[in-house]
Amino acid sequence: MAEPETAMRDNDRPLLMAEGLGKNYGRLAACRDVSFVLYPGEVLAIVGESGSGKSTLLQLLSAQLAASAGRVSYRMRDGVMRDLAALGEAERRFLFRTDWGFVHQDPALGLRMAVSAGANVGERLMAVGWNHYGRIRDTASSWLERVEIDTARIDDAPRTYSGGMRQRLQIARNLVTEPRLVFMDEPTGGLDVSVQARLLDLMRNLVSELGLAAIVVTHDLAVARLLSHRVMVMKGGRVIETGLTDQVLDDPHEPYTQLLVSSILPA
Amino acid sequence: MTAMIDISNAEKTFTMHLQGGVQLPVVRGVSFQVEPGECVVLSGPSGAGKSSILKMIFGNYRCDGGRIGIRHRGNLVDLASAEPRQVLSVRRDTIGYVSQFLRAVPRVATIDVVAEPLVVTGTARTEAREWAGRLLRRLNIPERLWALPPSTFSGGEQQRVNIARGFISDLPILLLDEPTASLDAANRAVLVELIDEKKRNGVAMVAIVHDDEIRHLIADRIVDVTSFASVA
Numbered sequence: 001m002a003e004p005e006t007a008m009r010d011n012d013r014p015l016l017m018a019e020g021l022g023k024n025y026g027r028l029a030a031c032r033d034v035s036f037v038l039y040p041g042e043v044l045a046i047v048g049e050s051g052s053g054k055s056t057l058l059q060l061l062s063a064q065l066a067a068s069a070g071r072v073s074y075r076m077r078d079g080v081m082r083d084l085a086a087l088g089e090a091e092r093r094f095l096f097r098t099d100w101g102f103v104h105q106d107p108a109l110g111l112r113m114a115v116s117a118g119a120n121v122g123e124r125l126m127a128v129g130w131n132h133y134g135r136i137r138d139t140a141s142s143w144l145e146r147v148e149i150d151t152a153r154i155d156d157a158p159r160t161y162s163g164g165m166r167q168r169l170q171i172a173r174n175l176v177t178e179p180r181l182v183f184m185d186e187p188t189g190g191l192d193v194s195v196q197a198r199l200l201d202l203m204r205n206l207v208s209e210l211g212l213a214a215i216v217v218t219h220d221l222a223v224a225r226l227l228s229h230r231v232m233v234m235k236g237g238r239v240i241e242t243g244l245t246d247q248v249l250d251d252p253h254e255p256y257t258q259l260l261v262s263s264i265l266p267a
Numbered sequence: 268m269t270a271m272i273d274i275s276n277a278e279k280t281f282t283m284h285l286q287g288g289v290q291l292p293v294v295r296g297v298s299f300q301v302e303p304g305e306c307v308v309l310s311g312p313s314g315a316g317k318s319s320i321l322k323m324i325f326g327n328y329r330c331d332g333g334r335i336g337i338r339h340r341g342n343l344v345d346l347a348s349a350e351p352r353q354v355l356s357v358r359r360d361t362i363g364y365v366s367q368f369l370r371a372v373p374r375v376a377t378i379d380v381v382a383e384p385l386v387v388t389g390t391a392r393t394e395a396r397e398w399a400g401r402l403l404r405r406l407n408i409p410e411r412l413w414a415l416p417p418s419t420f421s422g423g424e425q426q427r428v429n430i431a432r433g434f435i436s437d438l439p440i441l442l443l444d445e446p447t448a449s450l451d452a453a454n455r456a457v458l459v460e461l462i463d464e465k466k467r468n469g470v471a472m473v474a475i476v477h478d479d480e481i482r483h484l485i486a487d488r489i490v491d492v493t494s495f496a497s498v499a
Contacts, residue, residue: 039352042352197373197374198373198374200373201373201374201375208387229351229355230351243329243351244326244351244354244355246327247326247327247328247329247351250322250327250328251281251322251327251328251329253282253329254284255284255285258283258284258285259284259285262285
């Protein structure tokens with residue numbers, strides 16, 4: 001990079017950039033003209049109802065879906081911003097295995113349900129070249145502890161786990177390679193309220209301790225409030241309002257955002 | 268200019284889209300300054316916009332016009348037009364806010380709720396907990412409660428936890444939104460002491476207090492908010 005750049009702190013340079021991003025399915029525009037910048041350590045929530053385009057956007061951002069318009073760039077570990085669409089297969093694999101995490105709403109999509117919890121976590125380490133069995137097991141076990149799973153269950157397969165445990169295991173599997181960016185798709189969806197609270201608290205601590213950047217898709221404004229710094233509100237494939245999370249939730253400007261905020265049932 | 272806060276012509280109107288787009292003017296022409304070590308108390312009847320002004324200074328409510336000048340790391344930042352990242356940076360290093368109610372995070376122990384602002388700015392957890400313990404003790408929260416989440420506490424206890432959390436940091440600006448509402452006389456005296464200490468350390472404060480006695484004890488200057496009332 002150019003000389004003056006090196007003087008800038010790493011955190012002052014964007015980690016991910018979306019420019020004019022869009023996706024059409026035939027004549028249907030699932031996602032239109034989305035642009036934003038995400039910095040290291042920043043947690044962005046994408047909120048909106050079913051069909052608003054938020055899941056499509058997450059897939060575009062994480063290079064799982066090809067965009068019809070615009071582009072996504074990501075700052076690789078060597079400091080260079082790269083267009084995701086132009087990455088080679090090996091570079092893309094590196095991102096998925098190491099530098100990124102992806103937490104699915106359904107843990108069965110993010111875990112291998114029939115192999116042990118230890119192997120689920122260890123697999124990501126082996127994919128990046130770890131080969132010492134004892135070290136892999138120790139690291140896996142310390143991650144299980146961090147996500148509050150009894151290490152006596154390390155040899156059990158996640159299909160024997162409860163929903164909340166599976167979700168925490170999925171998080172451990174994702175974070176073990178120390179990614180810089182984690183994508184989360186409705187991470188608390190389908191869990192009991194008490195289980196949700198525990199998971200949210202855990203995620204909140206891990207994100208701040210590890211300085212992770214995250215993009216969280218959720219329809220639950222309480223999740224956005226607790227986890228994110230910034231919010232983007234989507235409707236009909238467009239971003240209709242954006243700002244600091246507490247600004248958007250306490251002082252919503254757009255009619256649709258006001259409707260979302262006022263639709264929350266008081267506890 | 269030495270002021271920590273320099274507000275000029277700030278205004279705020281709510282547009283209620285769900286009520287047929289009704290315009291609810293809150294304040295207009297808000298202009299005042301706060302110097303280091305000074306405590307300005309906002310006065311005016313309920314609904315005059317006192318809390319809204321505090322929220323505008325914190326960047327929680329977006330302004331429709333004017334300027335919210337904040338001295339942040341030696342530079343003047345206009346929070347009315349700042350980027351989200353800049354607002355967060357101002358909140359981390361410059362402005363603290365003691366709201367009326369504690370927004371408790373489930374499962375987090377009281378001692379950690381109070382210590383958190385120090386931890387996020389890099390103080391070691393054990394040291395941050397020591398500071399938190401000292402403040403909780405001063406505010407008469409018994410030690411046996413420190414490991415419990417504050418969500419189960421009484422209103423007065425929650426407010427004291429909230430005060431401890433707000434006062435633990437060494438930030439140059441502190442905003443106080445009715446911090447005394449549910450405090451008894453002993454704890455009100457502690458709060459007055461804490462505010463005095465902040466003044467001596469050069470902290471600029473803006474407060475809303477309904478209690479005349481407390482207002483008299485802490486206010487260096489009173490700004491009457493009714494003069495900023497928007498004429499509907």
